[in-house]
Amino acid sequence: MPQYSVGNRSILRFVLAALVLLAWGCGEAEKKPQASSRKLARIVQAERATTPPPSAQPSDIPPNAEPERDTHQGPHDAQRTFAGLADAAGAQEFEANTTILPDSAPPLPVIDTERVAANGIREIAGERLTLYTDLRSAPAVDELPQVFASAIPQWNQYFGIDVSHTADWRMVGYLMKDQERFNNAGLLPPDLPRFLHGFQRGSELWLYEQPSDYYRRHLLLHEGVHGFMKQFLGGTGPPWYMEGMAELLATHQWTNNELSIRWFPHDKEAVAYWGRIKAVQDEYRAGRGRSLEEILRYDAQAHLAVEPYAWSWAAAAFFDSHPRYRDKFRQFQQFAPDTTLTFSQRFYDSMKAEWPQISREWHVFVANIDYGFDIAREAIDAKPATEIPADGATVTISADRGWQSSGYLVETGATYRLEASGRYQVANDPKPWWCEPNGVTIRYHNKLPLGMLLGAIVDEEAAAGEMTSLVTPDAIGMGGEAPVEQGGTLFLRINDSPAELADNSGMLELRITKVQ
Ligand SMILES: [Zn+2]
Structure with missing residues (x-):
């Protein structure tokens, strides 16, 4: 049984951190892992910078701490904060738009x-x-x-x-x-x-x-x-919603004279020159990953550049496909006559309690976005976490889902024995591929065996915008002894492309026992 030691762990963490960003090179020259780490760090900084002081403006989308990079924007706009714009929009009420004209x-x-x-x-x-x-x-x-x-x-x-x-x-x-x-x-x-x-x-x-x-x-x-x-809705909402909806409802398949809209493209050939997924990948790799708050704040000049279309589409596709946020997102069409940032503020406020979780899921989405990304299956399965009982605990993980909470907390400085078992399917082409927690070594994803059990310790108390360890997971495989450097909730999943969860099936079990 492989030892899940500190040394291995940090190596794996290092390798994975690099691979998350390298896997979609599209023939580009390989980038140095250091550069990737720095990119991740820069994202964190950018997002942290937008975190509001705990006592200030608790109901506002955090104001932008740094000037906008958009060169189309004048200095006056660059200094405006979201809260200021929302105030400027006034207390105008936009009720449900039911009037068809x-x-x-x-x-x-x-x-x-x-x-x-x-x-x-x-x-x-x-x-x-x-x-x-x-x-x-x-x-x-x-x-x-x-x-x-x-x-x-x-x-x-x-x-x-x-x-x-x-x-x-x-x-x-x-x-x-x-x-x-x-x-x-x-x-x-x-x-x-x-x-x-x-x-x-x-x-x-x-x-x-x-x-x-x-x-x-x-x-x-x-x-x-x-x-x-x-x-028919009386307006388009603010810039991110206007362009996000247009992109969402224009992205399509057209085959045999049949149109199918609201499609998350499965391959790049089918959507030649659309480029939204590649733009998000490139932006993220270049350290310009956008937080949802930044997207919600786009002003009328933002879409003179092409990247904001990609981010607006990504945000709309994320909310519209996510099983937990879809209904709320769709309700906002009734406020389409409101083209001001009051719309965005209202949207943010309506989900404020869930925002730290939304922010983690957004980071996982952006870090791993690819053709065919299965937003519904990648929805993070969170649940209240408790201490591990003295005689240990057994958790069950689905092979066909993204990150799932184990429901258990692990403590800083403690060591746990992890024992994984189970046999499950990780692909179905041309026939079912069976796999155990070490994964199948004839096929890889992110340079780890397909189907391998992965783990990440998440601080669920962290504020929205903090970097999540879910984008730099550790390999667990069959298990071993795992010392914990930083405690939190243990999350688990199998290693697979976010586009290829649908052909998986079955479960695996992980036995967790505290050894010291
Ligand atoms: Zn447009």
């Missing part, structure tokens, strides 16, 4: 079809979208109005809006390769603000041509969500 649809633009045609722009007519483009006819372009029409019933369903209210809703879109043609055709109003990829206003949306069929469709749906929310 079918008669107030913005007018459709009047198009000079001859002038448009003279500039080499053609019209693709659809039931819910008329699209003007200078792109040549191709299936992936000509089907865009059909894609748009397919999304509307799914947006209806997501927001709980009766089909009858949206039956007459339609938009006009401009998909531009050569912007000059659209200028000459009078389709680009001079007062249109500058935008990155797409823009929506009233019944119109503008898109620049994109390098992939996926991202062109995505952008159309993204701008469509903005139009839909403004029309």
